Amino acid sequence: MTFLSPERLWLLGLLPALAAVYVLMQLRRRNYAVRFTNLALLSQVAPRRPGWRRHVAAALFLVMIALMMVGFARPAATVKVPRDRATIMVAVDVSLSMMARDVSPSRFEAAKAAAKKFIGELPARFNVGVVAFAGNANLVAAPSDDRTAAIASLDQLALAKRTAIGEAVFTSLQAVRSFDAEARQDPPPAHIVLLSDGDNTTGRTVQEAIDASRVSQIPVSTIAFGTPYGTVDIEGETTSVSVNKETLRALADSTEGKAYEAADADQLREVYANIGTSLGFETEHRDVAARYIGIALLFALAAGGASLAWFSRLP
Structure with a gap:
């Protein structure tokens, strides 16, 4: 893969930090829930739901961000053009x-x-x-x-x-x-x-x-x-x-x-x-950033749809 603006790829380094913040927030939420000693109230404050659903929208969102960052670096495809x-x-x-x-x-x-x-x-x-x-x-x-x-x-x-x-x-x-x-x-x-x-x-x-x-x-x-x-x-x-x-x-x-x-x-x-x-051909690098941005939009729609279906809110 060739990038026309490879210096922008440093933004990908922010993804692990973003994921770490998400994990910390999930642990913090669990700690708040455990403070309630009344088990009857605990079931109302933190009702049991399939745990994996809570993370799907976040995962899709992170993938979307990654694709947008890659697109921002202007990925280019190598093509042969008749001379x-x-x-x-x-x-x-x-x-x-x-x-x-x-x-x-x-x-x-x-x-x-x-x-x-x-x-x-x-x-x-x-x-x-x-x-x-x-x-x-x-x-x-x-x-x-x-x-x-x-x-x-x-x-x-x-x-x-x-x-x-x-x-x-x-x-x-x-x-x-x-x-x-x-x-x-x-x-x-x-x-x-x-x-x-x-x-x-x-x-x-x-x-x-x-x-x-x-x-x-x-x-x-x-x-x-x-x-x-x-x-x-x-x-x-x-x-x-x-x-x-x-x-x-x-x-x-x-x-x-x-x-x-x-x-x-x-x-x-x-x-x-x-x-x-x-x-009789020459090699050119053609910007294909739109391809990555388009896929990122699909992941954004998937993240929004999953969040609305399961939690009645946008991520």
Whole structure:
């Protein structure tokens, strides 16, 4: 529970004192009744009634006061609100290591298929852009709400040497800053989803990409795709291409993104589905004090009704 005015909760400390005063008054009432030695008169001064009824109205009253105090502290509920102009940049590794067939039919083909499904299922309010990176990074689909263009761009991708993860982040950040006429002064809320199976081997460093993402306040979520057993044949030589999870996790953790791992096509689709449900929202704290005040009024009515029914008076 979040409170917008938590300093007001100190009032709850008065409740035990109020309850203690009530108990003392009940004991004092009993002591006054015992002073009468004439038992005939005692039954008239303190007639026997079900004891618990006497305390119900008081208990309901105390609960009402507690709820009113909590409401006075302005409790707030955490809600997710869709973000206007939300932009998702999908960065896909097209280095030669993506030829590996440890994922069927290959890392490259599985990555393209999963990215297409991810883009196609994004809510209509999202803008989406696509970046491909190997020895450098290229914006192959500018961010827009045109799903057809973004998906078609994935079919045009071709593999190349080296892996420029840092450049992929910089290219994605530049695409966000160029989104529309307002983007330079008021960039849209954005998130980068970067899929790779390797380490940064060329271009600007991952640390430079982290610093730039922090300045832009754009998180980078990463997907480490592939198994430790992948191999590719390059110029007649078989080369091991295991996934460098540490680099990708550092990039995600340092930019307030999330780091995912996927060892096959099914896991990759699941990762994209999880990402799709978490992006494009911002968290807000909405005042729900009226909810507590409303419940307090119900307890007040219950206390008043019980007191009137049993004792013909208000508490």
